[in-house]
Amino acid sequence: MTLGGLYMPDGAEPVLDVRGLKTVFKTRGGEVHAVNSVSFHLRPGELLGVVGESGSGKSVTMMSLIGLLPSPPAEVRAGEVLLGGRDLLKLSPRDLQAVRGAKVGFVFQDPMTSLNPVFTVGNQIMEPLIKHMGMTKPQAEQRAAELLALVGIPDAKKRLKSYPHQFSGGMRQRVMIAIALACDPDVLIADEPTTALDVTIQAQIIELVKDLRQKLGMAIVWITHDLGVIAGIADRVMVMYGGQVVEQAPVRELFTNPRHPYTRALLKTVPSLTGERAARLEVIQGQPPLLLGAPVACPFRARCAHAFDRCEAENPQRRAVDGLPVGQGHDVACHWTPEAAHG
């Protein structure tokens, strides 16, 4: 079937469809093009991994979707964000607030600062239930206890009366997930949800999310810089660099057959836990770009081992690698191909 010209191989319409999103920050030094023509979609029940370094635009993209960026300095300049047939970018702030929490859940990186220290955990889980679902207080309390139990917090009913500081980091992240899930959202956006946690706690949270996916079947966007986490959890991966999507592919395809020089280098800079131990780590020389001014060239050219004249003259568009339409299979935004040697 077709939807807006997109071919869906598995027949499902995307729950979230983002097209040509552009976000600009106005600063004294000039305009910073933090998100530049980012397009992606999310099918029901799918987990999309978004990988990139700090400043690659991965968080800003997701925050632009649901109007979480302060404006000024941020300005969403172009694009469409289709969720359930509506363009979120055209909604009034009031309508958008109804979408946040109810249709789209958000889990932030730092569970220490994203909970309000002066309210009980129960209060914070009940807030969206009362606001968005129109529940009464006793109903909300009942549901909040169920949610806490769902995310694996023992003695849930009693713990509703605790304050955030009485929870450990991993427990707080569970509470954040409970809040994000409160209104049964279609889409859950998790922005580095395990980065602030220890590895054994991270393993707990990843197991929890895998488990919840099976139970609830929601679509998830998982933002991270950790390629290991992505390898274990994602269905599809989008690699971002310099505010752009540079490569997008199903997870196994991306790890076995990376096409973009950045993805290739990134996979090599991470030392392996079990594989061959390299005598020396591969290095991506230089620094990430500043993104001042509208991009006219490939953002990775200065650090790229394969850069040639065209990379300086023209910002590459995403092109399909495997014959499927861009966004459906494996696509890459790069002029260079491993097969052809360029001058």
Added chain:
Amino acid sequence: MADGGGAEGGRMTQGQPLVQVRNLKMHFPIYAGILRRKVGAVKAVDGVSFDILTGETLGLVGESGCGKSTVGRALLRLYEPTAGSVVIDGEDIAALPPDALRKKRPTMQMVFQDPQASLNPRMTVAAIIGEPLDEHTDWTEARKSERVYELMDQVGLNRRFANRYPHEFSGGQRQRIGIARALALNPKFIVCDEPIAALDVSIQAQVVNLLEDLQDRLGLTYLFISHDLSMVRHIADRVAVMYLGQIAELSPRDALYARPLHPYAKALLSAVPEADPALEAQRQRIILRGDVPSPANPPKGCNFCTRCPVVMPVCRDVEPVLTEVEPGRFVACHLVSPNNAGGHASPGAEVREHNQQGEAK
């Protein structure tokens, strides 16, 4: 003998311990009540012993709150240790009087985690790197600035940036400034406290390669504190795994990663995600339940007994001692003794056997 992993890494480990830590304890008192009476202590480090050989890198891994950074700081006597001895290059740091300690400082230096917070924003790069020289040498200005330039070359900073301020640099460059400062006085021993934790993945490799180059060139000895087990596998010759203020296992790198012996080391390694989807799909994770207990009130017996998947009755009573169970491998666990460390292929069988023994008593 203990440098079994170092030979393959091609580094010069001379087999002489440069740093000898014995039964190091670092307790922070807790005061409460109107009279601020001491009501207890956070046992951040509770009886830690290890050696670091000249020219080697000892990795110190563990989760947040396990005391690994406290070990690093107590080693350089940035804290006053509660008990124990730290012999660095023949002198017990923990017992030195202040002026002798100050004379000793040039041999031991530290690279901090947060390059933003550990550099004074009001000082230029040249002033930051040159400050140890101002404090510890009576060199002329010309000689000092020559040394500063030399250090900037060594860590790959452009000399033209000498008069810039820290905020003008990226995270990776700031870490280079911190490394140059640590190198200023030609130290023998450097504690690297999570030196790459605040950096992006593509920048981490640059800094780690720099640390390795400097080690080869200057014959440095590192204590590399990190929670990144993949990176520690890359840089360290031997690795100590800490849990709740104590060392659970201390082994040569290759042996530890191939076959961890302590149940916590096993769980920790199994929890680290690997950047390979095919491998990830097959991997059996050991998911630990619960959280790390408070170091103010550690459990009786083995400090891992509250989360250990193979706990036995004896673990809740008797504290296991760090013992050499195989040449060069030290483990603190009742399940692992010199007799059985190598013998059992299946840890499950081992546990059942011990459980039965426990119940029979």
